[in-house]
Amino acid sequence: MTDAVLTPTASAPTSNAGTRDIGIKKRRAAEKRFRIYGVSAIVIGLAFLVLLLFSIFSKGYTAFFQTMITVPVEFSEKVIDPSNKRTTDPKVLVTANYPNLARDAVAKAAGIDLNDKAALAGLKGFVSDGVRAQLRDMVQKDQSLIGKTVPVTFLASANIDSAYKGQIDLTVAEADRKVKDDQVAVMNKLAEAGALREHFNPDFFTNGASSRPEAAGLGVAIIGSIYTMLIVLALALPIGVCASIYLEEFAPKNRWTDLIEVNINNLAAVPSIVYGLLGLSIFINFMGMPRSASIVGGFVLALMTLPTIIIATRAALKAVPPSIRAAALGLGASKMQTVTHHVLPLAMPGILTGTIIGLANALGETAPLLLIGMVAFVVNYPATPFEPATALPVQIYMWANEAERAFVERTSGAIIVLLIFLILMNLVAILLRRRFERRW
Incomplete structure (x- = not known):
């Protein structure tokens, strides 16, 4: 009686090896997908972060610069102290119409006739209202300025500042924007003459609260x-x-x-x-x-x-x-x-x-x-x-x-x-x- 010899078939090992290969491929595919998901999440997050920072910096870096006007200002005695009472009544130096001095200085620099009432009216809102305090403090500190003409640098208004920085679309109709055509013309003339330029704005870091944007600070x-x-x-x-x-x-x-x-x-x-x-x-x-x-x-x-x-x-x-x-x-x-x-x-x-x-x-x-x-x-x-x-x-x-x-x-x-x-x-x-x- 002979013993039966059982020979292993080749199909079983092949089947097991194939199953293992499929399992390994699935795990590797799952790992690859997980890496893709992780990289995609990081890329999306970085994209939103870059978009946010770009939006903030593109709108905010200009706040560190301010449009300034440098023109000769005539401290006219007729405007400041027409009755020559400053020695007996110092209050006249406080109540003088200093904005008119700045307006006239800008008009002269732009070649506008001071007798042209309509042209002067068009300059309303061209200079910051803070010029009143600036010129007043200068006169109170040194009364010898009265009757002299000296170069003074002061702030342009917020609208002129925005227009000069390109933040206001000047191609739209004049009625739909705050800066008028006459003001744009004066702004361009002063810019060509070098009297209107952007300067670094240290007041942004030193000034306190203000209702005027150009004078507001942190x-x-x-x-x-x-x-x-x-x-x-x-x-x-x-x-x-x-x-x-x-x-x-x-x-x-x-x-x-x-x-x-x-x-x-x-x-x-x-x-x-x-x-x-x-x-x-x-x-x-x-x-x-x-x-x-x-x-x-x-x-x-x-x-x-x-x-x-x-x-x-x-x-x-x-x-x-x-x-x-x-x-x-x-x-x-x-x-x-x-x-x-x-x-x-x-x-x-x-x-x-x-x-x-x-x-x-x-x-x-x-x-x-x-x-x-x-x-x-x-x-x-x-x-x-x-x-x-x-x-x-x-x-x-x-x-x-x-x-x-x-x-x-x-x-x-x-x-x-x-x-x-x-x-x-x-x-x-x-x-x-x-x-x-x-x-x-």
């Missing part, structure tokens, strides 16, 4: 934001770090500390407008603190920033290896010495990074500041945090609601300034982390 908003951020830093950083050290290093692990940790995480997700309502009810209505003051804005934003700093600080403390603590305790250091001399210095890069990111988020907040009244029309710099002020995001909000066309340019320019501040703060956070970070 000075008060910048000072208010600096005051606010200093208050946030002085309150949120020490309180947040101390709370984090206690919760992470000293507090017993029980349901109460777990409840506190959950509430801190929840507070980090609370909408910022809720903190504004809290500040309105407590700091202003209950405590009677001044409205539109940087001190209140700092308190509100400090409350909003605290959860972020606590979470970041606890994460930095957890990242310190337990062996550092064990070694310090083994050498006889107390718990407090271990934390202050070893754990805290090693966690400082993460703490500083979280703090700066929290401050950057607070710098861009608008809703809490609106609710506590930081929307005042403030012209002068606040000397202390208790005086009325605005902040950069609030100033952007107020300019965005203005009807004047020139405020669109100012709004985009202010957004650029705010973005620069935010980028610098985030850059500092990155540099601090790279400079002090240790790999374990």
